[in-house]
Structure formats: structure tokens, C-alpha cells
Amino acid sequence: MKNEDLKVVGDSGASHNCDLLNATLNWQIRIHGEIHYPQIMNLSQLWSLPTQEVSVKIECVSAGKIYGNKPAIFAGVTLRTLIDLVCPQQNIKTIIFTSEASGSCGPSTQKHYTALDYEYCYKTSDVIVSGCLNNQPLPYKNGGPLRLIAGCERYFYKSLKWLSEIEFSTKNIDECLGTWEKYAGYHNYARIIEKERFSPFLREITHLDDRGNIESLRELPENEHDVFIKNAHQKKDLSQIVAAKIKWPHKDFNDCLFSKDKYRAQLRGINFAKASFLNANMSRANFSLSLFREALFSDKGKHSATLDECDCEGASFIRAHLENVSMKKAFLLNVRFYPDSNKKKYNARVKGLDLTGSVGIDSKQLQWLREDGAIIDNVVTQKTPTEDYGYLPMIQIDMYCAEKHEDVVLKMQESQLFHKVISSKNSSQIKMWGYTHKKNDINKFLCELSVVYNKVLFTVSQNPVWLLSTMRS
Ligand SMILES: Nc1nc2c(c(=O)[nH]1)N[C@H]1C(S)=C(S)[C@@H](COP(=O)(O)O)O[C@H]1N2
Ligand SMILES: [Mo]
Numbered sequence: 001m002k003n004e005d006l007k008v009v010g011d012s013g014a015s016h017n018c019d020l021l022n023a024t025l026n027w028q029i030r031i032h033g034e035i036h037y038p039q040i041m042n043l044s045q046l047w048s049l050p051t052q053e054v055s056v057k058i059e060c061v062s063a064g065k066i067y068g069n070k071p072a073i074f075a076g077v078t079l080r081t082l083i084d085l086v087c088p089q090q091n092i093k094t095i096i097f098t099s100e101a102s103g104s105c106g107p108s109t110q111k112h113y114t115a116l117d118y119e120y121c122y123k124t125s126d127v128i129v130s131g132c133l134n135n136q137p138l139p140y141k142n143g144g145p146l147r148l149i150a151g152c153e154r155y156f157y158k159s160l161k162w163l164s165e166i167e168f169s170t171k172n173i174d175e176c177l178g179t180w181e182k183y184a185g186y187h188n189y190a191r192i193i194e195k196e197r198f199s200p201f202l203r204e205i206t207h208l209d210d211r212g213n214i215e216s217l218r219e220l221p222e223n224e225h226d227v228f229i230k231n232a233h234q235k236k237d238l239s240q241i242v243a244a245k246i247k248w249p250h251k252d253f254n255d256c257l258f259s260k261d262k263y264r265a266q267l268r269g270i271n272f273a274k275a276s277f278l279n280a281n282m283s284r285a286n287f288s289l290s291l292f293r294e295a296l297f298s299d300k301g302k303h304s305a306t307l308d309e310c311d312c313e314g315a316s317f318i319r320a321h322l323e324n325v326s327m328k329k330a331f332l333l334n335v336r337f338y339p340d341s342n343k344k345k346y347n348a349r350v351k352g353l354d355l356t357g358s359v360g361i362d363s364k365q366l367q368w369l370r371e372d373g374a375i376i377d378n379v380v381t382q383k384t385p386t387e388d389y390g391y392l393p394m395i396q397i398d399m400y401c402a403e404k405h406e407d408v409v410l411k412m413q414e415s416q417l418f419h420k421v422i423s424s425k426n427s428s429q430i431k432m433w434g435y436t437h438k439k440n441d442i443n444k445f446l447c448e449l450s451v452v453y454n455k456v457l458f459t460v461s462q463n464p465v466w467l468l469s470t471m472r473s
Contacts, residue, residue, distance in 0.1 A: 033168035036087035062314035076130030098165035114178030126151035185244030198244035239263035333360030
């Protein structure tokens with residue numbers, strides 16, 4: 001599997017405006033909390049620790065096995081190694097992982113975070129901090145230069161991207177809800193074997209920030225659920241509801257607003273089978289993993305609901321009535337309009353269903369949709385980031401001969417092997433970094449360099465990512 005195959009399911013990082021070169025050079029991971037030896041490490045220090053590979057069949061909470069059965073090979077330092085290094089106190093229960101970036105869910109002023117059980121991190125050797133995927137540097141869009149891989153036993157939302165902080169806590173994990181867990185109802189344990197995808201969850205959005213992200217939520221106790229939902233139905237306004245995995249007491253959503261001003265509902269993992277959504281505005285709302293089996297979105301092409309730009313990751317529309325429904329630019333990773341193996345038996349009603357510009361749909365489903373008269377212009381099967389955020393591996397040359405340093409910088413530049421050459425001086429030593437993807441040509445360049453300059457004059461240390469990959473070869 002090539003790294004281009006690695007889909008971006010979560011935040012692609014496109015909004016971060018990250019200066020990758022500097023970010024990589026200056027990346028730090030801070031390890032703190034109830035431990036004896038707190039650390040702040042840069043990537044070179046981190047990658048000087050023993051590393052290992054883990055093979056993960058990625059299981060996304062809503063989109064399922066996003067790479068089919070192909071495992072992704074991540075390499076990095078195990079949590080256990082870090083734990084041994086920092087010596088946590090006796091009563092540690094939870095480890096909290098924080099990202100350098102805010103999330104696509106939750107307040108935009110708050111950095112995205114999540115938590116894992118301490119015991120699990122210590123016992124399982126496939127929980128790692130990783131900077132390397134399939135023998136290549138981890139692309140920025142997938143969380144590079146540093147990402148947590150929460151191992152094979154946890155859904156992928158626990159695998160935090162752009163990792164910059166690890167905190168050891170004596171709090172119980174139940175008191176440490178992360179961003180997805182707190183603002184979207186994702187399950188806090190995320191054990192795949194237990195199918196812990198979402199927790200039963202019903203909250204009202206009380207505040208949005210200026211980016212339209214949720215800033216605060218009001219939690220509703222279980223005995224108030226029905227009254228609250230009933231009220232919302234009466235007002236035909238569900239736009240401020242975030243819910244997951246609860247039993248929805250009504251089936252009539254005709255004329256309802258799921259989206260109003262900047263508010264948009266998030267209704268994940270909910271059974272809407274046979275419900276009716278005529279004339280409903282469902283644009284930009286989130287329906288991840290919800291079931292719309294035999295639901296009515298249109299009455300033979302009339303009174304059609306609008307679902308533009310909605311996020312329906314993993315949702316099922318099998319046998320739903322979708323004639324003339326507008327579902328432009330929707331996010332449709334792992335969405336089913338037909339059962340995987342059988343189209344004929346289930347007459348999906350998709351004539352005039354407008355999927356223009358939607359993203360992520362499976363190619364088989366797309367073919368059947370086309371045959372049945374859906375509009376599928378500019379449909380793409382993958383979220384494509386506008387830029388290549390893949391960050392560059394680097395090579396470091398340490399010079400011990402100050403006079404020659406300018407020459408070497410020049411040679412590096414002239415070689416055209418490097419995207420960028422940076423140097424820094426201190427009294428006895430000059431370091432140069434060159435960023436490059438051309439690993440094979442570099443060895444030749446270094447040989448030439450050692451012919452001109454005596455080996456004593458310089459040493460070459462390769463970048464963390466290269467170290468990881470050369471160790472295996
Ligand atoms: N910092 C950060 N990490 C994150 C997320 C996020 O929004 N922010 N999304 C999570 C979710 S829900 C998934 S499915 C995976 C997606 O990883 P990918 O984009 O590399 O496929 O990242 C996880 N890690
Ligand atoms: Mo996800």
C-alpha cells in the first residue's frame with residue numbers, strides 16, 4: 001500500500017496553515033503529569049529511543065475498515081518505552097493525549113485531545129507514538145510528523161493526529177472525556193471487540209464559536225430526553241441537538257429543520273428506519289452511522305428533503321425513497337444505498353437523486369446509482385486535500401570544520417537533491433539540514449562529499465524517519 005492510498009477520514013489539517021518545515025524542526029512532545037521524570041523531547045530525541053513496527057487494520061468508528069483488509073504499518077516508540085522512561089507514580093489510571101491542533105469538532109480554541117486507559121497502554125505493545133507509515137514519513141494530513149497509534153484493539157478516533165502532549169493522570173478514564181467523546185458522543189473506551197462506537201448521548205448546543213464549532217453543550221438527564229425531543233419536534237427545529245445511539249421516539253420529521261443559521265444537528269448511530277423527512281432541511285447536518293432504511297425523503301419526487309453537504313459516514317439508505325433529493329457535496333464514505341452484494345432485490349428509489357460533488361462513495365454503489373438514474377457529476381471516491389501535506393524527511397550533516405561549511409551548503413544546493421537547506425552554527429560545530437525525498441541519490445552525494453572532505457570533517461546523521469526505515473532494511 002502506498003501512502004497516497006491512506007484516506008483522510010478526520011481533520012485533513014488543510015485549515016492549519018502549517019509551515020511544515022519549521023513545524024517538523026521545532027516539533028516537541030511534552031510528557032508531564034504525575035510522573036517522576038517529566039520530559040520535553042524534540043523528534044530526534046524521541047527517535048533515538050528504541051522503535052518498533054505495528055501493523056494495524058484500521059477500523060474507523062463509522063466508516064468501518066477504511067483500507068479494506070490491508071494493514072497499515074506504522075513505526076514508532078511504544079508507550080511502554082515512554083512509560084518506563086518517565087516513571088509514573090503508583091496510582092496512575094489514565095493517559096491523556098493532546099494534539100497541537102484544535103479539532104473539527106469541539107471549540108476551535110481548544111486543542112483536540114483524547115484519553116486511554118493506563119493499563120492498556122502499558123500492557124499492549126501496539127500502542128505507539130509514530131512518525132512513519134509504510135516505510136515513509138507520515139504525511140501531515142494523516143497526523144505527521146507525530147501521531148498516536150492506539151493499537152489494533154481501539155477504534156481509530158483514539159489515534160490522535162499531531163500529537164504534542166502526553167499527560168499521566170490519577171483520574172479515572174470516565175472523568176477524562178476527550179473532544180470527540182465530549183462533543184459528539186464517541187465512546188470513551190472505543191474497544192472494537194465490544195463494538196463501543198458511541199455512548200448513549202443527548203445534548204443541546206448552547207453556544208457556537210465564530211467558526212461555527214460547538215463551544216458549549218447542555219447535558220440532558222435521561223428522564224428528560226423524551227420531553228426535550230417532543231418539544232423540538234413541535235417546533236420542527238432539531239438544529240441544536242447532538243445525539244448518539246439513543247432510541248428516537250418519533251418518526252415524523254416532515255418540514256423539520258436539522259440545520260438553521262449556523263446550527264446543525266449531529267445525530268449519530270440512530271435508527272430512523274421508515275421515518276419520514278419530506279421537505280426537511282438536513283443540509284450540513286451529521287448522520288454518521290445512522291439507519292435510514294426505507295425512510296421517506298421524497299414522495300415520488302415531490303416534497304424532497306435537502307441533504308447538501310451532510311456528513312453521512314457509514315449511514316444506510318437501503319430502500320429509502322430519494323427521488324429528486326439534493327445531496328450535493330455530501331460526505332459519503334461507506335454509505336450504503338444498496339446492500340453490498342445485492343442490488344436487484346432492493347429497489348432503491350434514486351431517480352434524480354443529486355449527488356453532484358459528493359465525496360467518499362464506494363465505486364460499486366456509484367455504478368448502481370448511475371444505472372438507477374442518480375446524478376453523479378464530479379463525484380469523488382476520496383477526500384483530496386488541496387495540497388500535498390506530506391512532510392519531508394531530512395538529513396543532518398554535522399561539520400567540524402568551519403571554513404568549509406559554506407562550500408558544503410553550496411554543494412547541497414547545487415545538487416538539487418534537497419528541497420531546502422538550512423544551517424546553524426555554534427562554537428565548535430556546524431549543523432546542516434537538507435530536506436529531501438530522494439533517499440537513494442543521497443548516498444551517492446554523501447560518497448562524493450566524503451571524497452572531497454575527509455570523513456573526520458563531517459558526520460551524517462539521518463532523520464528520525466529515515467532511521468526508522470533504515471533500521472528495517
Ligand atoms: N487531532 C486529531 N486527531 C484525530 C482526529 C481529529 O479530528 N483531530 N480524528 C480522529 C478520527 S475520528 C479518525 S477516523 C482518524 C482519521 O485518521 P486519518 O485522517 O489519518 O484517516 O483520526 C483521528 N484522530
Ligand atoms: Mo472517525
